[in-house]
């Protein structure tokens with residue numbers, strides 16, 4: 001995206017921070033009955049950090065925040081994986097290859113990858129929450145020698161709702177990477193684990209003194225994952241949560257996405273739990 | 285410091301109006317209809333400094349309640365020029381409020397180009413308060429009933445004449461170009477101005493005598509983050525959101541898109557943290573669903589998190605929220621109640 005203008009400008013050649021950059025939809029991948037991945041071709045590369053998010057415009061419908069699920073090292077196209085959840089996301093699911101959408105961003109801080117170096121990283125996803133985490137995974141995999149271990153735990157409501165299934169085998173083949181998933185309800189054909197994702201956190205064999213846990217998913221799941229992580233011995237400082245709040249601007253100026261004094265759009269959306277734990281509305 | 289007669293001030297305003305659109309407060313019948321109007325609404329050739337701030341906040345000339353912020357696709361990606369607007373008669377509480385909003389809209393990583401443009405272009409001819417309203421509380425909020433800086437020109441009353449203080453280079457130029465030959469103010473006039481100012485301060489002290497704070501509001505609110513007190517305090521709130529709309533420092537907005545000719549337009553509208561939809565997410569989860577939580581949020585933001593983030597409270601004591609509240613909720617009382625409860629709590633903890 002053309003560089004956003006910082007600070008005051010004397011002349012009125014100011015970049016309009018509300019203008020969405022027109023972007024072509026190259027392809028639409030159906031992940032699950034409720035989740036689709038848009039493969040976008042921005043007119044210019046949009047560098048981003050894993051965990052940073054975009055404001056996606058559906059023409060005439062509006063904007064909503066989504067985190068790219070593709071790799072920060074692959075900028076020719078950008079993938080965004082979206083759950084059908086309401087008005088705007090319904091419209092997303094109607095999109096076809098060749099349609100145009102708009103993009104603003106990236107916004108937010110992204111994950112503190114520097115901190116993760118030399119550590120064991122436990123990545124816990126729920127439902128479409130694996131999408132933002134996939135950008136992180138792509139980054140971790142790109143520099144795998146920097147991390148001691150990457151352990152992925154993923155849960156979905158039922159087997160057909162597990163996203164990115166086509167990639168699990170590739171992930172499992174990577175050195176020092178393990179992947180485990182579970183579903184709340186089996187569908188008969190399912191031979192894997194049944195149960196909540198928190199059950200996968202019981203015996204991870206993770207070195208508690210040298211690790212970080214990162215989680216993204218529905219708020220209720222984040223709550224129980226956090227409680228579980230604390231109960232197995234993680235300290236609040238070791239937990240990063242990719243949080244959701246309603247956002248309009250994405251730039252820290254429209255007011256609503258705060259948890260305590262932190263605005264998720266500019267201070268997050270990935271927050272260290274130690275920072276936000278004291279606020280009563282941390283889990284909704 | 286200069287002086288000018290009422291007549292010549294009026295003539296200068298008219299002259300200014302040949303070059304700039306002007307808004308100024310015009311008093312009609314009762315105090316309550318004191319509003320900013322364009323100069324064309326002003327018919328009787330009389331114009332006086334208004335006694336106190338208008339009900340309408342100054343912010344509306346810097347970020348209007350509804351603004352088209354972009355058209356897409358394929359349109360001008362840059363923000364167009366704006367003609368300067370001259371705003372006459374603004375009070376200190378409103379000007380201080382702009383300084384607060386500057387922290388978010390002007391000094392952050394993503395300055396709002398429309399606000400920035402208005403801040404750079406608009407000309408502020410401020411004025412002293414000549415009286416104090418029942419809800420006025422600037423002196424409680426570390427402020428004064430007259431502006432000390434951040435204006436182009438400031439008008440004060442002294443004897444029959446009006447004193448003009450220059451606050452910026454632009455103000456200096458305006459004075460030269462539009463006010464003709466003007467005289468320096470006399471010592472006696474300055475003394476008179478100071479006396480007027482002091483008497484308004486005294487009046488404010490009298491009005492606010494029952495409100496004494498011993499603690500920072502931030503401390504008081506921190507102690508109430510999980511308290512049930514907010515329920516009681518917000519009991520009479522009818523969720524109309526007027527307190528946020530007329531607040532000179534409230535800046536929250538929402539963007540929405542709609543078709544426009546053959547393209548689409550993005551509109552920015554004022555929003556209010558008093559509305560449940562303000563934080564409602566997909567799937568219906570609303571972090572501050574209950575009224576008490578939303579009510580708390582407003583105070584938390586103004587007197588606690590804003591201080592954490594920017595080092596100042598987001599309130600200038602203009603009193604509009606208390607005056608406009610249909611549930612008779614007085615901001616000063618809310619802060620006082622919170623503090624009283626903290627004092628009580630501390631006593632309990634001690635014993």
Ligand SMILES: Cc1cc2nc3c(=O)[nH]c(=O)nc-3n(C[C@H](O)[C@H](O)[C@H](O)COP(=O)(O)OP(=O)(O)OC[C@H]3O[C@@H](n4cnc5c(N)ncnc54)[C@H](O)[C@@H]3O)c2cc1C
Nearest residue numbers: 064065066067082083086087088089245269561564565566
């Ligand atoms: C940082 C961030 C990253 C995200 N990343 C992803 C991602 O990668 N993938 C993904 O699938 N999702 C992601 N989300 C969630 C996604 O933004 C939401 O699912 C999306 O905004 C839903 O939009 P919608 O219009 O479909 O939902 P709707 O529920 O139709 O509504 C959207 C908004 O409209 C308003 N609204 C609708 N109905 C009402 C009503 N009755 N009253 C008041 N207000 C109403 C609400 O304010 C709501 O927030 C992310 C969210 C955030 C904050």
